[in-house]
Amino acid sequence: METDRDAVEPRDGRRARGARTRDAALAAAVQLASVEGLEGLSIAHLASRLGTAKSSVHAAFGSKEALQVAVVARTRDILIELVIAPALTFPGGVARLTALGEGWMSYLEAKTFEGGCVLSSASLEMDGRPGAARDAVAGVMREWLDLLTSNVERAVAAGEIRAEIDPAQLAFELNAVGMAANWQSQLFGEAFSYQTGRAGWRGLLESNKASS
Amino acid sequence: METDRDAVEPRDGRRARGARTRDAALAAAVQLASVEGLEGLSIAHLASRLGTAKSSVHAAFGSKEALQVAVVARTRDILIELVIAPALTFPGGVARLTALGEGWMSYLEAKTFEGGCVLSSASLEMDGRPGAARDAVAGVMREWLDLLTSNVERAVAAGEIRAEIDPAQLAFELNAVGMAANWQSQLFGEAFSYQTGRAGWRGLLESNKASS
Numbered sequence: 001m002e003t004d005r006d007a008v009e010p011r012d013g014r015r016a017r018g019a020r021t022r023d024a025a026l027a028a029a030v031q032l033a034s035v036e037g038l039e040g041l042s043i044a045h046l047a048s049r050l051g052t053a054k055s056s057v058h059a060a061f062g063s064k065e066a067l068q069v070a071v072v073a074r075t076r077d078i079l080i081e082l083v084i085a086p087a088l089t090f091p092g093g094v095a096r097l098t099a100l101g102e103g104w105m106s107y108l109e110a111k112t113f114e115g116g117c118v119l120s121s122a123s124l125e126m127d128g129r130p131g132a133a134r135d136a137v138a139g140v141m142r143e144w145l146d147l148l149t150s151n152v153e154r155a156v157a158a159g160e161i162r163a164e165i166d167p168a169q170l171a172f173e174l175n176a177v178g179m180a181a182n183w184q185s186q187l188f189g190e191a192f193s194y195q196t197g198r199a200g201w202r203g204l205l206e207s208n209k210a211s212s
Numbered sequence: 213m214e215t216d217r218d219a220v221e222p223r224d225g226r227r228a229r230g231a232r233t234r235d236a237a238l239a240a241a242v243q244l245a246s247v248e249g250l251e252g253l254s255i256a257h258l259a260s261r262l263g264t265a266k267s268s269v270h271a272a273f274g275s276k277e278a279l280q281v282a283v284v285a286r287t288r289d290i291l292i293e294l295v296i297a298p299a300l301t302f303p304g305g306v307a308r309l310t311a312l313g314e315g316w317m318s319y320l321e322a323k324t325f326e327g328g329c330v331l332s333s334a335s336l337e338m339d340g341r342p343g344a345a346r347d348a349v350a351g352v353m354r355e356w357l358d359l360l361t362s363n364v365e366r367a368v369a370a371g372e373i374r375a376e377i378d379p380a381q382l383a384f385e386l387n388a389v390g391m392a393a394n395w396q397s398q399l400f401g402e403a404f405s406y407q408t409g410r411a412g413w414r415g416l417l418e419s420n421k422a423s424s
Contacts, residue, residue, distance in 0.1 A: 037249070037337060039249075120336060120395075121333075121336035121337060123398065124328065124333035124336060125249060125333060126399075138399050138400065141399060142400075166411075168408075169408060169411055169412065169415075172396070172408050173389065173392075173415070175392060176393075176412065177385065179388065179391065179392055179395060180385075180387060180391055180392070181388075182336075183332075183335055186335065187335040187349070187350050187353060188350065196381060196384050199378075199381055200381065200384060200385045200388065203381075203385070204385075207420075208419075
């Protein structure tokens with residue numbers, strides 16, 4: 001047994017160290033991708049940012065595409081933590097949609113990512129580059145639009161939103177406002193106010209309210 | 213006089229050929245930038261696409277930054293021709309705003325650029341890369357938002373749009389819908405319908421209509 005443990009522990013130790021290394025590398029990769037784009041993210045570039053050998057970054061991720069997919073998954077986790085989880089404490093429907101918009105604007109305003117939302121820019125950047133990374137981006141954005149749509153549906157069922165509207169259409173419009181806020185804040189910097197994004201989001205919910 | 217003309221004509225001929233070369237190179241550069249992004253656009257890359265020497269592309273543009281600025285200016289010309297000029301035949305206000313939205317959606321639907329609108333992706337891509345190219349993108353987008361805003365103002369003055377609204381806010385929302393249509397069509401391809409963009413644009417004008 002002692003022999004077994006001796007044989008196992010170093011391996012576990014190496015695995016834990018490996019996981020910590022991968023985790024730190026992934027945090028740096030998310031920031032790098034936000035500035036350089038998902039396509040600009042290479043193993044060499046990340047290694048140079050981490051001040052480590054290319055071989056160790058390669059060992060942690062395997063390929064550029066696997067690194068890109070891992071960055072998309074990590075970005076998704078961050079968005080769930082910062083935007084979606086807080087909104088889930090509100091009842092489904094308009095209250096939750098309002099919280100999602102507020103959470104999104106606050107997350108942008110906090111400059112969580114050095115270069116703005118990885119997913120927003122990745123979608124435009126990956127056009128014409130089919131593959132696992134692009135599929136990962138499309139998958140996460142599909143999930144996000146579905147979350148908005150299902151909450152619009154609940155709002156319609158609860159009589160909060162007009163029954164005549166197309167829930168996917170309103171979800172498209174809400175998402176458009178958030179994406180444009182990200183885009184304008186990056187393009188115009190301080191000259192853009194997130195209040196414009198907040199007002200746009202609220203205005204869409206307001207103008208589609210069921211008349212009581 | 214004969215001597216003068218002889219001395220002048222070849223120079224003019226070279227200049228005309230130079231302008232044609234630059235023009236053809238610029239057309240290719242716009243397509244390349246739509247796929248690779250404004251940052252992915254290099255003189256070497258463009259030369260290889262044109263099957264010509266790097267030195268001749270360099271002679272036509274001078275630097276990567278000057279090439280990027282020229283691509284932004286050409287993209288602006290194309291948008292004026294395809295989207296803005298046709299809308300200027302409609303009276304300022306809601307009719308012109310409606311035509312601008314329809315023109316934008318038709319232009320996206322026609323896949324004028326291989327990889328989608330250069331300006332939309334460039335704005336996200338150029339974040340954290342201050343310089344002439346970024347300023348050119350921000351300048352064109354500012355012009356576009358100002359055009360939308362001034363038409364909302366005319367619509368308010370004409371009693372077509374509610375006087376209580378903030379024209380810049382509605383311009384932001386209209387632009388958001390168009391940008392999102394570009395973004396989703398690139399991310400989801402055939403699964404995205406431009407009717408969603410058209411309905412979003414019309415819906416914003418409708419929900420902000422002055423009550424008669």
